[in-house]
Amino acid sequence: FKVSFISLEDLKQGNIPRAIVSEASQNETEIFNKNEQDVLKAAEEILAFNYPYGLASQTASYQSVSEIKRVFEDPDEADLIKLELTKEGKLKKNRYVENSLRKPHFLERVAAPKAADIGTATHLILQRLPLDHEPNAAAIQDLIQDLVQIQAIAPTVAQKIDIDSILQFFESELGQKLIVNHENVFREQPFSMLLKAKEIFADYPKDAEDVILIHGMMDGFIATEKELILYDFKTDTVPEKQKSVFIEKIIAKYQGQIHLYQKALEQATSRKITETDLVLLGARTNIIL
Numbered sequence: 001f002k003v004s005f006i007s008l009e010d011l012k013q014g015n016i017p018r019a020i021v022s023e024a025s026q027n028e029t030e031i032f033n034k035n036e037q038d039v040l041k042a043a044e045e046i047l048a049f050n051y052p053y054g055l056a057s058q059t060a061s062y063q064s065v066s067e068i069k070r071v072f073e074d075p076d077e078a079d080l081i082k083l084e085l086t087k088e089g090k091l092k093k094n095r096y097v098e099n100s101l102r103k104p105h106f107l108e109r110v111a112a113p114k115a116a117d118i119g120t121a122t123h124l125i126l127q128r129l130p131l132d133h134e135p136n137a138a139a140i141q142d143l144i145q146d147l148v149q150i151q152a153i154a155p156t157v158a159q160k161i162d163i164d165s166i167l168q169f170f171e172s173e174l175g176q177k178l179i180v181n182h183e184n185v186f187r188e189q190p191f192s193m194l195l196k197a198k199e200i201f202a203d204y205p206k207d208a209e210d211v212i213l214i215h216g217m218m219d220g221f222i223a224t225e226k227e228l229i230l231y232d233f234k235t236d237t238v239p240e241k242q243k244s245v246f247i248e249k250i251i252a253k254y255q256g257q258i259h260l261y262q263k264a265l266e267q268a269t270s271r272k273i274t275e276t277d278l279v280l281l282g283a284r285t286n287i288i289l
Contacts, residue, residue, distance in 0.1 A: 113157045119235035121153045121161055122281065123219070126233055131182035134170050137163055165281040174231060174277050174286050177222060187220040191264045218261045223269065230265055231277040231286075232258060238283035247283055254278060258289060 006016060125143055129135050140163050147153040169175045178185050197210040222229040234254060238246045262273055278287040 117157050118160045121157045193264045227274045229275045233279045
């Protein structure tokens with residue numbers, strides 16, 4: 001490259017060495033021939049450029065539903081940051097990443113099993129149980145021992161799993177549907193979908209067309225010719241006192257997450273969901289949303 005110096009007076013009068021002019025593009029020549037105010041105005045417009053997708057740069061093009069559903073303290077995603085969702089499934093904030101890394105297992109102190117650990121183990125059992133027949137307590141206990149043997153579940157966690165709540169679920173109408181339609185049951189289904197950012201972030205401009213890739217895992221669904229039933233297990237503790245009040249709080253807590261799952265399943269199957277069940281194992285009840 002070559003550096004040349006030209007005085008302001010020469011630039012104004014157009015006294016530019018031919019060598020520079022010949023090397024300059026047509027656009028550059030036009031700029032040289034403009035007066036000083038025009039050049040400054042053009043420079044200011046460039047420097048004051050407003051990026052039209054500024055909000056998109058504050059989020060990410062990829063968003064895991066795991067990160068979104070951490071808002072609901074889902075036991076499957078116990079280590080992700082807490083966020084706030086509206087009941088329509090929108091984030092109240094654009095920030096959804098941790099500023100620090102999780103502490104390694106070897107640095108963690110040995111403690112009593114957390115509710116999240118028990119919830120994760122319960123989900124694993126519900127994922128692994130055969131559905132071609134109704135399970136009994138012995139079958140569930142055998143599965144738990146198998147999972148302990150392969151170190152998928154810690155022994156201390158295994159002792160805390162509520163086998164009765166699982167048995168009562170399979171006695172329910174939804175549980176029986178899983179058994180009867182076991183060939184049409186899809187468990188732990190991963191999915192990806194594109195959603196407009198304004199559908200995820202509550203404070204996103206309504207006229208913005210930015211899209212976000214959503215990826216996640218739904219507990220399961222039943223897909224028959226007549227029905228498409230989405231279901232999701234929750235292991236939240238529900239005390240007998242004021243049971244109905246706690247159930248209402250849990251429904252409000254998980255509505256946003258279920259809303260995202262509904263969208264994903266309908267997009268993937270090109271069908272309308274006929275029923276959505278929130279299975280509250282701790283309350284021994286299924287809620288149809």
